Amino acid sequence: xxxxxxxxxxxxxxxxxxxxxxxxxxxxxxxxxxxxxxxxxxxxxxxxxxxxxxxxxxxxxxxxxxxxxxxxxxxxxxxxxxxxxxxxxxxxxxxxxxxxxxxxxxxxxxxxxxxxxxxxxxxxxxxxxxxxxxxxxxxxxxxxxxxxxxxxxxxxxxxxxxxxxxxxxxxxxxxxxxxxxxxxxxxxxxxxxxxxxxxxxxxxxxxxxxxxxxxxxxxxxxxxxxxxxxxxxxxxxxxxxxxxxxxxxxxxxxxxxxxxxxxxxxxxxxxxxxxxxxxxxxxxxxxxxxxxxxxxxxxxxxxxxxxxxxxxxxxxxxxxxxxxxxxxxxxxxxxxxxxxxxxxxxxxxxxxxxxxxxxxxxxxxxxxxxxxxxxxxxxxxxxxxxxxxxxxxxxxxxxxxxxxxxxxx
Amino acid sequence: xxxxxxxxxxxxxxxxxxxxxxxxxxxxxxxxxxxxxxxxxxxxxxxxxxxxxxxxxxxxxxxxxxxxxxxxxxxxxxxxxxxxxxxxxxxxxxxxxxxxxxxxxxxxxxxxxxxxxxxxxxxxxxxxxxxxxxxxxxxxxxxxxxxxxxxxxxxxxxxxxxxxxxxxxxxxxxxxxxxxxxxxxxxxxxxxxxxxxxxxxxxxxxxxxxxxxxxxxxxxxxxxxxxxxxxxxxxxxxxxxxxxxxxxxxxxxxxxxxxxxxxxxxxxxxxxxxxxxxxxxxxxxxxxxxxxxxxxxxxxxxxxxxxxxxxxxxxxxxxxxxxxxxxxxxxxxxxxxxxxxxxxxxxxxxxxxxxxxxxxxxxxxxxxxxxxxxxxxxxxxxxxxxxxxxxxxxxxxxxxxxxxxxxxx
Numbered sequence: 001x002x003x004x005x006x007x008x009x010x011x012x013x014x015x016x017x018x019x020x021x022x023x024x025x026x027x028x029x030x031x032x033x034x035x036x037x038x039x040x041x042x043x044x045x046x047x048x049x050x051x052x053x054x055x056x057x058x059x060x061x062x063x064x065x066x067x068x069x070x071x072x073x074x075x076x077x078x079x080x081x082x083x084x085x086x087x088x089x090x091x092x093x094x095x096x097x098x099x100x101x102x103x104x105x106x107x108x109x110x111x112x113x114x115x116x117x118x119x120x121x122x123x124x125x126x127x128x129x130x131x132x133x134x135x136x137x138x139x140x141x142x143x144x145x146x147x148x149x150x151x152x153x154x155x156x157x158x159x160x161x162x163x164x165x166x167x168x169x170x171x172x173x174x175x176x177x178x179x180x181x182x183x184x185x186x187x188x189x190x191x192x193x194x195x196x197x198x199x200x201x202x203x204x205x206x207x208x209x210x211x212x213x214x215x216x217x218x219x220x221x222x223x224x225x226x227x228x229x230x231x232x233x234x235x236x237x238x239x240x241x242x243x244x245x246x247x248x249x250x251x252x253x254x255x256x257x258x259x260x261x262x263x264x265x266x267x268x269x270x271x272x273x274x275x276x277x278x279x280x281x282x283x284x285x286x287x288x289x290x291x292x293x294x295x296x297x298x299x300x301x302x303x304x305x306x307x308x309x310x311x312x313x314x315x316x317x318x319x320x321x322x323x324x325x326x327x328x329x330x331x332x333x334x335x336x337x338x339x340x341x342x343x344x345x346x347x348x349x350x351x352x353x354x355x356x357x358x359x360x361x362x363x364x365x366x367x368x369x370x371x372x373x374x375x376x377x378x379x380x381x382x383x384x385x386x387x388x389x390x391x392x393x394x395x396x397x398x399x400x401x402x403x404x405x406x407x408x409x
Numbered sequence: 410x411x412x413x414x415x416x417x418x419x420x421x422x423x424x425x426x427x428x429x430x431x432x433x434x435x436x437x438x439x440x441x442x443x444x445x446x447x448x449x450x451x452x453x454x455x456x457x458x459x460x461x462x463x464x465x466x467x468x469x470x471x472x473x474x475x476x477x478x479x480x481x482x483x484x485x486x487x488x489x490x491x492x493x494x495x496x497x498x499x500x501x502x503x504x505x506x507x508x509x510x511x512x513x514x515x516x517x518x519x520x521x522x523x524x525x526x527x528x529x530x531x532x533x534x535x536x537x538x539x540x541x542x543x544x545x546x547x548x549x550x551x552x553x554x555x556x557x558x559x560x561x562x563x564x565x566x567x568x569x570x571x572x573x574x575x576x577x578x579x580x581x582x583x584x585x586x587x588x589x590x591x592x593x594x595x596x597x598x599x600x601x602x603x604x605x606x607x608x609x610x611x612x613x614x615x616x617x618x619x620x621x622x623x624x625x626x627x628x629x630x631x632x633x634x635x636x637x638x639x640x641x642x643x644x645x646x647x648x649x650x651x652x653x654x655x656x657x658x659x660x661x662x663x664x665x666x667x668x669x670x671x672x673x674x675x676x677x678x679x680x681x682x683x684x685x686x687x688x689x690x691x692x693x694x695x696x697x698x699x700x701x702x703x704x705x706x707x708x709x710x711x712x713x714x715x716x717x718x719x720x721x722x723x724x725x726x727x728x729x730x731x732x733x734x735x736x737x738x739x740x741x742x743x744x745x746x747x748x749x750x751x752x753x754x755x756x757x758x759x760x761x762x763x764x765x766x767x768x769x770x771x772x773x774x775x776x777x778x779x780x781x782x783x784x785x786x787x788x789x790x791x792x793x794x795x796x797x798x799x800x801x802x803x804x805x806x807x808x809x810x811x812x813x814x815x816x817x818x
Binding site: 059092094097127130339 | 766
C-alpha cells in the first residue's frame with residue numbers, strides 16, 4: 001500500500017489535447033476563497049443560442065447552488081449562458097446566507113456579461129457549513145471576463161480542483177454526415193464520490209446543435225452508465241453538478257437520442273468518470289466490477305455497487321489479497337437476488353469460483369499474481385438471468401484515512 | 410490515530426465476573442482448525458428441558474451452519490442442546506461440502522453426548538471459501554465433553570475469538586418475585602459488523618424458564634435495538650449467529666414479553682453489542698449516534714446508520730475533527746426524509762448547528778476539544794416528527810486498513 005503521493009499513481013501522463021469548442025470561452029483566477037496561491041474561481045461562457053442540460057445530486061441536504069441550478073436548467077433561452085465555479089467552500093448547509101451568496105454571484109456575473117441572471121449557473125465545492133465569502137468572488141468577475149479565451153480549458157480544469165491530485169479533461173471529435181462535431185469536458189472530484197455523483201463537478205461543452213429537452217434526455221441516460229456507475233467511498237456530496245452546454249456553432253443538428261453524437265458524449269463522460277476514480281483519495285488500484293447473469297439490470301448494479309463499496313473488499317484489493325470470500329459476502333448483503341451455488345467469479349481471466357465453491361483449476365498463486373496489477377477486472381456471474389451492469393471503483397488505503405482524518409485542519 | 414494495538418484501547422479492564430447458570434456447562438480446546446496454539450473449538454451444553462431461540466444473518470450467501478441452525482431453532486424438544494463453535498474457518502461458500510461438514514460435526518457431538526442431532530447447533534467463523542477440516546473438530550469431541558464445566562464461560566469466550574483483541578462477556582442477575590434469575594453471555598466479532606449482525610457470534614444463557622416461542626419473541630425484539638443497531642464497517646457476514654438458551658433451572662417462569670427478565674436480557678445484549686463495537690478493527694473511539702425528530706423510527710435508524718457507516722464521518726472522528734458538515738452530507742444521502750433548515754446537531758452537550766446553519770454559540774475550539782474524548786455522543790434532531798433511534802459505531806483508522814489489507818496472509 002502506498003502513502004499519499006503528490007499525484008495519484010493511477011493518473012494519466014498529462015492533461016490531454018482537447019478540441020477547441022466554437023462558442024465557448026474559459027478563464028480562471030486566484031480569488032483566495034480559501035486556498036491561497038492557486039486559481040480557485042473559474043468562468044465558462046457560452047455564446048448566445050447555446051442550450052444547457054444538467055444532472056445534480058439527489059441529496060436531501062443539497063447546496064443552495066444546486067437548488068438554484070435545478071430551478072434554471074429547465075428554462076429555454078437564446079441568451080447564452082455562464083457557468084461560474086469556486087473551489088474551497090461548498091456553500092452547503094449555510095442556511096439562508098447560502099441563497100444570498102448564490103444571488104450575489106449571479107447578479108455580479110449578469111452585470112458584467114449582460115446575461116440574464118437565470119442564465120448564470122453557479123457551483124461551489126469544498127468545505128461544508130462555512131459561510132461562502134462571495135465578495136471575494138464577485139470582486140473578480142471583471143478580471144475573469146477580461147481573461148476569457150477559447151483555449152483556456154486546462155486553466156478551468158485546474159481552477160475547479162479541491163483535493164484532486166491532477167486536472168481532469170477528456171474530449172473527442174465525431175463525424176456526423178461528413179461534418180466534425182467536437183466535445184470537450186473537465187471534471188473534479190476525488191473523495192465523497194458515489195452514485196448520485198458526490199463532490200463531483202463536471203462541465204462538458206460541444207458545438208453540436210441540440211434542442212434543450214433532447215440534450216437533457218441524452219445526458220440523463222448516459223449519466224446512469226458513467227458518473228452514476230462510479231464510487232470511491234459510497235459518500236454522496238451535497239454539491240454534485242454536471243452541466244452540459246451545446247453551442248450549435250458546428251451547424252450540425254442532433255435530432256435523435258442515439259447515434260454518433262451520443263456515442264461520442266458517452267466516451268467523454270466515461271473517460272471523465274474513470275479519471276475521477278483514478279484520483280480516488282489514496283487510490284492505488286483502478287477496479288472494474290462487472291456483474292452479469294442477474295435477475296435484472298438493477299439487481300446487477302446493486303450487487304456491483306455492494307462489492308465496490310465494501311470496505312472489506314476494498315482493503316483486500318489494497319493488500320493485493322485475492323480474498324474472493326469477501327466478494328461473496330458483499331453479494332450476500334446487497335439485498336438483490338443471489339444463489340450461492342450458482343455464483344461464478346473471475347479475477348481477470350482467472351476463474352476463481354464456480355457452483356458455490358472455489359474452482360478446481362484455481363490456485364492461490366494465480367489469484368495473488370493477478371491482484372498485483374494496477375488495473376483489475378472483477379467479474380461475477382449470478383447464473384440467474386440476463387441482468388448486467390458495470391461499475392468502477394478504487395481500493396481503500398492508508399492514504400484515504402490520512403487525507404480524510406484531517407482534511408479541514 | 411493509533412496504530413494497531415495488541416488490545417483495543419476501548420477494551421474493558423478485564424473479563425467480568427459472570428453468574429454461573431445452572432444447567433449449562435462449557436469447554437474449549439485447541440483443535441488446530443487454522444490457528445495454532447490457541448483454543449479454537451468450543452462446546453456449550455444445555456441441560457434437558459432447555460429452550461433455544463436464535464437470530465441469524467440475512468445474507469443471501471449465508472453459511473451451511475446458519476442454514477442448519479435456522480432449520481433447527483424452531484423445533485421444540487426436551488432433550489437439552491449443544492452449541493459447538495469453531496474459529497479460523499467460516500465454512501461459508503464451501504458448496505455441498507459445507508453441508509457435509511455440518512452434518513459430520515452434528516453426528517459426532519450427538520454420538521458422544523447422546524443428544525439428538527437436531528439439538529446440536531454449529532457455528533463456524535473465520536475465512537470464507539476454504540473447506541472446513543471438520544475431522545480436526547470431530548476428533549476433539551471426547552476431549553470437549555470430558556472437560557465440560559459450569560464455570561468455564563471465560564474459556565468459551567476465548568475459544569470463539571478470531572481477530573478479536575479481547576474476550577467479551579456480560580451478565581446480570583435480576584430478581585423476579587423474590588427469586589434470582591441469572592443471565593450470562595459471550596460474543597465475538599470485531600470486523601464485518603453491521604446490522605444483520607456480521608461476523609458476530611453470540612451465545613447467551615439463562616436459568617429462566619421460558620417457552621420457546623416467547624423466548625424467540627423477546628430475543629427478536631431486543632436484537633433490533635442492540636446487535637442490529639451496531640456497525641463497524643457496514644459489511645455483513647455470512648455466518649452471524651445469536652443463540653439464546655434458557656435452562657429453566659431457576660424455577661422462575663417467564664410468561665410476559667416485557668418485564669424484569671426482558672430488561673435484564675436487554676442489558677446483557679446491549680453490553681455485548683457495545684463490547685463488539687469497542688473491539689472494532691482499528692477502533693480508537695466509541696461513538697453513540699442518536700437521531701430524534703425523524704418522520705418515523707425507521708427513518709431515524711436509516712439516518713443514524715448512514716452517519717455511522719459514512720467513511721468520511723468515521724475518518725473525521727478518527728482525526729478528532731469536528732467536521733459536522735460530513736454529518737449533514739450523510740443525512741442528505743441516506744434517502745430518508747430530512748429538511749436542511751430544520752436540522753439540529755450536538756456533539757455531546759455542544760450545540761453545533763441549528764436551523765440549517767452553524768450555531769451562533771458554537772466555537773471550533775469547543776468542537777475540537779470535545780472530539781478528543783474517547784467516547785463520543787453525536788445527536789441529530791431532524792425537527793420533523795417523533796421518530797427516534799440510537800446506533801453505536803467506532804472510527805475508521807489506519808488500523809482497520811492494516812488489519813484488513815492482509816487478514817488472509
